Amino acid sequence: xxxxxxxxxxxxxxxxxxxxxxxxxxxxxxxxxxxxxxxxxxxxxxxxxxxxxxxxxxxxxxxxxxxxxxxxxxxxxxxxxxxxxxxxxxxxxxxxxxxxxxxxxxxxxxxxxxxxxxxxxxxxxxxxxxxxxxxxxxxxxxxxxxxxxxxxxxxxxxxxxxxxxxxxxxxxxxxxxxxxxxxxxxxxxxxxxxxxxxxxxxxxxxxxxxxxxxxxxxxxxxxxxxxxxxxxxxxxxxxxxxxxxxxxxxxxxxxxxxxxxxxxxxxxxxxxxxxxxxxxxxxxxxxxxxxxxxxxxxxxxxxxxxxxxxxxxxxxxxxxxxxxxxxxxxxxxxxxxxxxxxxxxxxxxxxxxxxxxxxxxxxxxxxxxxxxxxxxxxxxxxxxxxxxxxxxxxxxx
Numbered sequence: 560x561x562x563x564x565x566x567x568x569x570x571x572x573x574x575x576x577x578x579x580x581x582x583x584x585x586x587x588x589x590x591x592x593x594x595x596x597x598x599x600x601x602x603x604x605x606x607x608x609x610x611x612x613x614x615x616x617x618x619x620x621x622x623x624x625x626x627x628x629x630x631x632x633x634x635x636x637x638x639x640x641x642x643x644x645x646x647x648x649x650x651x652x653x654x655x656x657x658x659x660x661x662x663x664x665x666x667x668x669x670x671x672x673x674x675x676x677x678x679x680x681x682x683x684x685x686x687x688x689x690x691x692x693x694x695x696x697x698x699x700x701x702x703x704x705x706x707x708x709x710x711x712x713x714x715x716x717x718x719x720x721x722x723x724x725x726x727x728x729x730x731x732x733x734x735x736x737x738x739x740x741x742x743x744x745x746x747x748x749x750x751x752x753x754x755x756x757x758x759x760x761x762x763x764x765x766x767x768x769x770x771x772x773x774x775x776x777x778x779x780x781x782x783x784x785x786x787x788x789x790x791x792x793x794x795x796x797x798x799x800x801x802x803x804x805x806x807x808x809x810x811x812x813x814x815x816x817x818x819x820x821x822x823x824x825x826x827x828x829x830x831x832x833x834x835x836x837x838x839x840x841x842x843x844x845x846x847x848x849x850x851x852x853x854x855x856x857x858x859x860x861x862x863x864x865x866x867x868x869x870x871x872x873x874x875x876x877x878x879x880x881x882x883x884x885x886x887x888x889x890x891x892x893x894x895x896x897x898x899x900x901x902x903x904x905x906x907x908x909x910x911x912x913x914x915x916x917x918x919x920x921x922x923x924x925x926x927x928x929x930x931x932x933x934x935x936x937x938x939x940x941x942x943x944x945x946x947x948x949x950x951x952x953x954x955x956x
Contacts, residue, residue, distance in 0.1 A: 561630050563638050569596070570623055570642030574835045577619075577643075580800065583838070584619035584748050592626055599626065610880050613893055615798050616869035620644065620836045624755070624873045625810060635871065644866070647835030648842045652858050654829045655846030658822060670821060672924055672949045673954040674915040676942060677828045679928030681911070685904040691897075698898035701725065710909060715789075715810050718903060727900045729892040758878045783850045783860070786817070790841055790864035798896045801837035804865075804887030806903040808844065818847050831938055838846035841865045920952060 562571075579583045585608065592598045599607070607625050611618040620640060627639025648685065658665075665673075693699045705721050772788035777782065789811040797803045805827060812818045826843040833839065845861025846854050876883060883889055916922050924945050931941035 563634060565631060566635050567638040569644040570627070570639045571645065571746055574646040576834060579743040581617065581619040585622060585708060588619070588622055588626070592645065598630065606880060609651055609885070611764050613710060613883060613889070614794055614872045614876060616794060616872060617797070617801055617838045620838065620866065621869050621873055624870060625877060628873065628877065633716065633874070636873065640866065643835055644839060644862070647833045647839040648858070648862055650825070650833050651830065651839050651843040652846060654826065655843045658825055659846070665821070665825065668953065669949070671827070671915060671917070673828050674824060674911070674944065675921040676825055676928045676945060677926040678908070678911050678915050679905065679925045680831055681802065681805065682841055683910055683929060683932040685901065686906060688734060688802070688901045688904060692901050693898050698894070701895060701898040702902040702905065705899040706905045709806070709903060709906035713810070713814055715815065716811060719792060719796060721816045721899055725895050726892050733888050735890045755851045760877050761871045761875040764837055765868060765875070780816050782848065786848050786850055787860060787864045790861055791868060794838070794865035794868040798893065798900050803900045803903055804838060808841070809907060812844060818948040822847055840868055924949070
């Protein structure tokens with residue numbers, strides 16, 4: 560059985576070297592914990608992977624939490640998360656300080672180019688999600704409806720309302736269709752031994768904290784409570800991939816005027832270059848929010864608030880893994896919600912395209928970035944090349 564420091568050290572190394580987003584992270588995890596360390600076998604890893612795809616939150620971080628939990632219980636989950644997340648948190652915090660102190664470097668022309676590059680990244684993420692989650696006409700309809708609603712209504716609660724309504728609607732549809740689970744019980748039998756006695760307590764704690772933060776920000780003017788609730792809510796509702804945090808956080812922090820769109824979009828652009836989880840974008844945002852007198856504390860609050868729901872979900876769900884995957888109500892709910900959150904991404908592409916695709920150069924930059932993503936060219940190559948073209952065009956003109 561590995562000791563806590565060994566768990567921390569392995570995940571810290573992964574945190575420094577795991578570039579490429581959640582899909583790449585999960586490949587690195589399999590190589591490390593199945594092929595090299597033999598902490599899990601292929602079937603166990605596949606079970607954990609299925610569980611993390613089912614739950615809201617950052618799938619690769621939840622996989623790390625689950626592996627840590629299996630080896631050293633709750634403390635193992637915590638140190639695994641700290642190790643995997645810490646490098647990205649520190650890098651994003653440094654980026655925030657640089658942006659704050661050298662904002663004048665990002666002139667309007669450079670920002671416009673960066674915005675065109677970011678637009679391509681978001682369009683590519685949308686297309687990948689669209690292919691995975693909008694395979695039927697009904698899923699496509701859900702995506703279109705959520706897109707239109709989000710464009711027309713800018714209330715900060717609208718995304719929560721859409722996810723909640725979709726979940727209730729899916730239960731109603733599934734009940735009347737009387738669909739049976741497609742996977743047999745034998746195939747889903749859990750390969751892990753867990754204690755069921757306390758798992759439900761974590762779900763209760765999650766709900767208590769959710770409503771406590773909601774009531775706190777509702778009846779006070781505290782930015783600390785308001786922002787903590789917004790991060791916590793986002794961490795509780797992200798289905799379908801890390802890019803879904805963008806429209807959610809934009810609704811809560813940009814549309815409300817707490818963070819200007821330039822700093823927000825620059826941060827998200829920089830997050831694409833970081834190892835580890837994309838959710839550490841919130842560490843960057845925390846540096847711009849006056850939650851307390853300490854910037855370091857603000858970064859910590861923002862980071863913990865968005866990740867802590869994932870701990871509750873993992874601790875509550877692991878003992879019930881096989882039952883969750885067999886439950887057709889939950890399967891259909893996740894399927895429908897995933898289609899809706901694809902609409903969340905599309906709803907920010909439309910206004911962003913209107914702002915960034917204002918000339919032939921920007922259209923070219925977006926096209927080049929899309930092409931590089933399609934051809935799987937590293938962003939460490941494609942982005943500098945596009946920026947070089949940007950500066951050469953200024954010099955030539």
